[in-house]
Amino acid sequence: MRLSELYAPTLREAPRDLDPPGQQALARAGLFRLLDAVPGAGAALLPAGQIAVDRLAATLITAISAPVPQPIALPQPPGEATTADLVIALLARDLRSYRELPLLLSARTTAITAAPRARLGLLAAREEPALELWLAAARDGLEPALERITDALRRALRGLGAATDRVAAPAPSGHLGERWVARDLTDALAIAWCPACDVRSVASLAPVTPVPRPATDPGPWRAVATPDQRTVEEVAAYLGQTPADLLKTLIVEADGALVAALIPGDRDLSLDKLGALLGARTLRLAPDAAVVAATGAPVGFAGPVGLALPIVADRAAAPRTAWTTGGNARDVHHLDVSPGRDFVAMHMADIVAFEDRDPCPVCSAARSARAGLGLARIDRFGTAPADRVALTVDGASGGAEPVGLVRVRVRLARLLGAIAEAATTDRGLVWPARAAPWDVAVVGLGAAGDAVSAAAGTLAMALEARGLAILRDDRDLRPGQKLGDAETMGHPLIAVVGRRGLERGVFELRRRGRGDVVEIALDDAVERVLAERAQEVGA
Numbered sequence: 015m016r017l018s019e020l021y022a023p024t025l026r027e028a029p030r031d032l033d034p035p036g037q038q039a040l041a042r043a044g045l046f047r048l049l050d051a052v053p054g055a056g057a058a059l060l061p062a063g064q065i066a067v068d069r070l071a072a073t074l075i076t077a078i079s080a081p082v083p084q085p086i087a088l089p090q091p092p093g094e095a096t097t098a099d100l101v102i103a104l105l106a107r108d109l110r111s112y113r114e115l116p117l118l119l120s121a122r123t124t125a126i127t128a129a130p131r132a133r134l135g136l137l138a139a140r141e142e143p144a145l146e147l148w149l150a151a152a153r154d155g156l157e158p159a160l161e162r163i164t165d166a167l168r169r170a171l172r173g174l175g176a177a178t179d180r181v182a183a184p185a186p187s188g189h190l191g192e193r194w195v196a197r198d199l200t201d202a203l204a205i206a207w208c209p210a211c212d213v214r215s216v217a218s219l220a221p222v223t224p225v226p227r228p229a230t231d232p233g234p235w236r237a238v239a240t241p242d243q244r245t246v247e248e249v250a251a252y253l254g255q256t257p258a259d260l261l262k263t264l265i266v267e268a269d270g271a272l273v274a275a276l277i278p279g280d281r282d283l284s285l286d287k288l289g290a291l292l293g294a295r296t297l298r299l300a301p302d303a304a305v306v307a308a309t310g311a312p313v314g315f316a317g318p319v320g321l322a323l324p325i326v327a328d329r330a331a332a333p334r335t336a337w338t339t340g341g342n343a344r345d346v347h348h349l350d351v352s353p354g355r356d357f358v359a360m361h362m363a364d365i366v367a368f369e370d371r372d373p374c375p376v377c378s379a380a381r382s383a384r385a386g387l388g389l390a391r392i393d394r395f396g397t398a399p400a401d402r403v404a405l406t407v408d409g410a411s412g413g414a415e416p417v418g419l420v421r422v423r424v425r426l427a428r429l430l431g432a433i434a435e436a437a438t439t440d441r442g443l444v445w446p447a448r449a450a451p452w453d454v455a456v457v458g459l460g461a462a463g464d465a466v467s468a469a470a471g472t473l474a475m476a477l478e479a480r481g482l483a484i485l486r487d488d489r490d491l492r493p494g495q496k497l498g499d500a501e502t503m504g505h506p507l508i509a510v511v512g513r514r515g516l517e518r519g520v521f522e523l524r525r526r527g528r529g530d531v532v533e534i535a536l537d538d539a540v541e542r543v544l545a546e547r548a549q550e551v552g553a
């Protein structure tokens with residue numbers, strides 16, 4: 015490829031609208047631009063960025079050998095549908111026999127960031143290209159096939175210069191999800207980390223073990239007046255209790271239907287856990303008017319006794335415990351409310367949000383909250399009761415056999431951004447050989463039509479003929495400008511063809527990863543550059 019035909023505007027200075035050094039370097043290298051003039055638009059990939067993303071996707075796909083990924087193209091899911099709905103619909107139509115499994119489909123899709131941050135560039139772009147792999151397998155074959163795929167992908171990611179930690183994203187429904195997180199890269203994803211046994215979970219879904227309350231068989235519940243006491247803290251203090259003695263009732267709207275969520279007064283509700291438990295697509299705290307209509311009381315006084323809503327209670331609200339709850343009337347609370355006796359919960363599950371220092375469920379050590387950036391995630395479908403997937407095929411013994419479905423989704427722009435952060439030092443951006451948009455840059459320091467340009471062109475074509483991706487700077491610019499751009503663009507290997515070298519039959523190969531320069535005879539050029547490239551990739 016010729017640089018004169020590539021729209022790759024480089025920048026001399028670090029752009030002021032980006033914070034992370036790697037994102038500044040990517041923008042300087044002409045890989046992407048923030049579309050500042052259109053508020054909220056986010057970032058656009060330029061040709062070099064698109065080429066880089068395509069190469070990353072190709073590297074990941076070719077890393078997987080069994081089952082072989084087969085490309086499909088999916089339409090944009092309409093309305094509230096997801097790509098999972100599309101894939102399930104596709105497979106439900108034609109998948110017939112266990113003999114067709116395991117099946118691995120790959121699709122390029124668009125991923126949306128819930129809380130985009132323009133200043134973080136590709137690390138938090140509003141919209142970005144993603145690679146989705148969909149594995150359909152009989153239940154026995156699902157996990158072994160997934161392990162082969164994830165092993166290959168994680169090896170490939172390491173080779174690309176993106177170190178990730180596996181972080182469990184469990185859900186009470188039985189989904190065993192997982193995220194691959196670049197630790198400390200941004201604070202986009204909160205992680206519950208156990209320093210003792212290294213168990214890591216996405217904080218919003220991290221299991222929380224309830225603090226046991228003393229078993230008791232309280233007398234009948236009774237109402238007490240709590241005039242002008244609004245917050246949990248106020249009510250607890252007024253009654254001579256602690257917030258942990260209260261059971262808060264939060265009214266939540268799940269896919270349009272109201273549900274009451276009961277949690278200890280000193281904890282926060284995890285909407286993610288509740289959503290996963292209910293299999294709800296949209297979940298939010300109900301608007302005040304809906305709470306008033308459902309409970310007959312102002313917001314803040316909802317309680318489970320006599321409440322005509324389905325109830326989901328945290329595991330802390332075990333039978334034979336006593337709690338203080340809202341009384342479904344202004345300035346009224348109930349004392350000695352006992353779960354199971356005074357109200358019945360539809361679900362009893364872990365629905366509270368993780369907090370720093372919550373004990374690890376495996377080893378009981380205090381966990382800490384860490385942060386990172388999710389580069390990939392794995393989600394299972396069709397393996398839990400809450401799933402709405404009912405894919406089956408004809409099994410070996412003739413009966414219907416359920417099909418498990420797993421999606422592996424890699425965020426390609428974040429991946430590019432994460433690689434750039436790791437590859438940017440005070441010397442600037444230097445791509446790891448496997449992640450570079452081009453294998454070698456060829457810079458001819460001559461003028462159009464002269465012998466130096468011709469020699470650079472010949473070298474570039476000879477290398478391209480051997481399968482290397484080459485970017486040749488054939489522009490009619492001063493040498494300093496061309497060499498400066500080649501460095502700004504982060505090429506790991508830069509072949510420089512100049513007049514004096516040409517007279518001696520040699521050119522310079524700048525090995526930017528090592529920070530040195532070697533002289534190579536033009537006669538020997540192709541084999542030597544191939545060997546250098548192989549060494550870079552192997553390193």
Ligand SMILES: [Zn+2]
Nearest residue numbers: 208211374377
């Ligand atoms: Zn632990």
